[in-house]
């Protein structure tokens with residue numbers, strides 16, 4: 440062994456020693472500083488902080504909340520703390536001291552609060568994947584501007600013209616992936632692919648073919664990264680998500696430039712509502728300049744894909760399970776859908792007017808989202824000290840509401856664990872505003888409701904008029920990670936009712 444090698448070995452050991460020393464020093468500093476910080480905060484706010492404990496430094500109650508999410512016991516987790524502390528309490532979650540609020544009044548406060556009091560800032564790890572200019576990250580006038588552009592495409596008057604297109608995607612999907620399959624089907628991954636395809640076709644104008652195939656694995660990697668521990672080491676899920684974003688952005692930019700060129704060529708006769716990207720490119724300021732920058736468009740369409748992909752597929756997967764388990768709801772839905780099917784030709788596409796007749800089916804979906812809320816938690820950040828309910832929420836703290844906890848409050852929804860779609864009948868007594876918050880509320884309320892409704896109703900229509908199905912595992916369980924994932928993807932066996940219904944004009 441040469442002196443050079445010994446010298447290198449010595450340098451390496453010094454490096455390891457110094458690095459470890461630095462890590463231990465940082466850990467000690469954190470362990471000392473955090474309790475000191477908490478002590479001074481309590482002193483500063485003269486014990487006006489809400490009751491509850493921040494728990495061990497850094498970790499706080501994050502692990503126990505994650506465990507409750509995983510085992511689908513989130514309402515119990517919140518209920519225990521509400522019983523101990525009341526509707527306003529503090530905890531430490533995901534690295535931040537947090538004030539948790541419960542009830543419709545609190546929901547209204549959080550959802551409608553002025554952006555100068557509460558911001559929607561996401562953790563830096565999330566905005567690195569979604570992009571810093573995505574709609575969920577923006578506030579004030581920037582948020583309003585991007586939201587106007589988004590809603591101008593997602594409003595019913597525009598979506599109406601796309602019902603047949605969504606229906607065609609669904610029929611193609613069922614024909615290719617469900618029809619004539621004798622083996623067990625995994626419903627959840629199939630429906631995820633379907634919702635991805637619908638969003639690609641409708642919002643990005645990317646039709647079936649190799650281009651769409653290239654997008655899917657990149658989006659999947661990004662989605663998985665959003666829900667992972669943000670460590671940027673090779674082979675971590677988070678690193679894969681960042682790499683996927685780096686590959687996806689140039690592809691989306693290319694798509695955006697194609698659409699911009701297409702728009703310039705056909706300025707006069709082009710349809711500005713052809714797809715979301717074209718719609719965003721078409722919105723102009725008074726001086727003729729585009730209202731949104733390229734970066735805002737790219738980041739927003741990535742965020743829209745993420746927001747619309749898992750949520751609708753979770754709802755549809757739970758509906759497939761419900762219809763296999765509850766014969767009475769199943770036959771009511773079949774009756775409603777058959778009435779619509781019988782007055783249409785066998786290969787005729789669904790229209791907006793057909794969807795408006797599916798009232799019972801939508802009440803079932805609404806009740807499903809009350810019991811299995813796709814977005815169970817909403818976080819905000821205090822931009823200044825806020826007084827709420829006799830307590831102080833200090834600047835910089837997180838504020839959390841749980842929609843699923845509100846949905847399980849028996850004072851708002853009597854007998855809350857019972858699945859009862861009649862709660863949403865026209866003449867049923869309605870709970871106070873901000874009690875049903877599956878789609879949020881206020882200026883950040885989900886702009887995708889109409890699209891989610893359209894996808895859900897059209898898919899249920901095609902499913903119950905084409906197949907019957909049975910669950911292969913009656914009690915297949917699921918984990919929330921944080922979106923619900925069935926252990927085996929919800930295994931079913933399907934039988935076609937008749938052959939002709941899925942045919943469509945290609």
Ligand code: HEM
Pocket residue numbers: 574575586593742743744746747748750751754808813814816817818876877878879880882883884885886887888890891
């Ligand atoms: C069953 C389906 C869906 C559910 C339950 C759902 C639920 C929600 C909720 C609760 C929020 C508000 C979160 C908060 O305030 O913290 C939200 C926001 C959002 N959703 Fe949905 N969503 C669904 C489908 C969709 C679809 C299909 C799209 C896309 C077209 C979409 C796009 C968005 C966007 C862009 C936001 C952010 C809005 C903003 O910050 O202004 N969602 N969604």
